Amino acid sequence: MSETARQQVAIKDFDTDERSTWCPGCGDFGILNGIKRALTDLNIAPHQVLFTSGIGCGSKLPHYLWANELNSVHGRALPVAMGARLANTDLVVISVTGDGDGYGIGGNHFIHSARRNIDMTHIVENNHVYALTKGQYSPTSERGWKTTTSPEGTHEWPLNPLAVAITAGAGYVARAFSGDPRHMAEMIKGAIRHRGYALVDVLQDCVIYNRINTTQWYRERIYKLEDDAAYDPTDVLGAFARAQEYGERVPIGVFYRGPARPTYEEQVPALQRGPALVKRDLNEYGPADYRKMLAELG
Secondary structure (H helix, E strand, O other): OOHHHHOOOOHHHHOOOOOOOOOOOOOHHHHHHHHHHHHHHOOOOHHHEEEEEOOOOHHHHHHHOOOEEEEOOOOOHHHHHHHHHHHOOOOEEEEEEEHHHHHHHOHHHHHHHHHHOOOOEEEEEEOOEEOOOOOEEOOOOOOOOOEOOEOOOOOOOOOOHHHHHHHHOOOEEEEEEOOOHHHHHHHHHHHHHOOOOEEEEEEOOEOOOEOOOOHHHHHOOEEEHHHOOOOOOOOHHHHHHHOOOOOOOEEEEEEEEOOOOOOOHHHOHHHHOOOOHHHOOOOOOOHHHHHHHHHHOO
């Protein structure tokens, strides 16, 4: 019987004694709840998952989970996740970033993570603001919004992360809402099950710096794509078109689920031989092997 079959994971297994520094009412609490639910439902134990994060309010989330965690610098959570996944293909790898962290300084990594199709889940806590650094506008802030760094209103158009992910080649693109942790857990479960890069963009409020996109604002506009019987998440053009919808109505759910394609790991010959890299004998190769490789390089 496998280890996964024997274990029975409970939500409390992910609890820690770490005291949260999030503001009361922050949407991050709902996202933390949704992630715990997803891992528990999939029977993934703390030692089987690795979280990577950058810098920001949302990037503190792995600190409040009893699991493996690697906290990187601002915007670099995704390449760290890629490296970890390549080194240990036995781990479930989840990268948690904010909208500024993941779509701003980490935007280049966001695009190429989707393109490379490494088997990992990317959860973005999207509150449309740089909250940790006192309320500057972020890549997803609405044009015209007045913030601490745009007193006349930002002149920039917001990034559409769902459309970017679809265009870049992501095979699973979903959106959730922090006010509905159960639905969010389903989106995250789908992302983890997906073989390849998967994006879950989570809409949330910031109770201090974003008084426009509040929980109530979202509740009045959100609808679920799965409630539309005519919607087909395998239709890439339909998914791209629905990703443009944001304003009076805000869709959540699985926007796109593409056809199966090889993950990056499955195409690297060195990763196909034997166990995960971290479990291999360091003496697998010797001086003769290195001399042969140098000779082949000419």
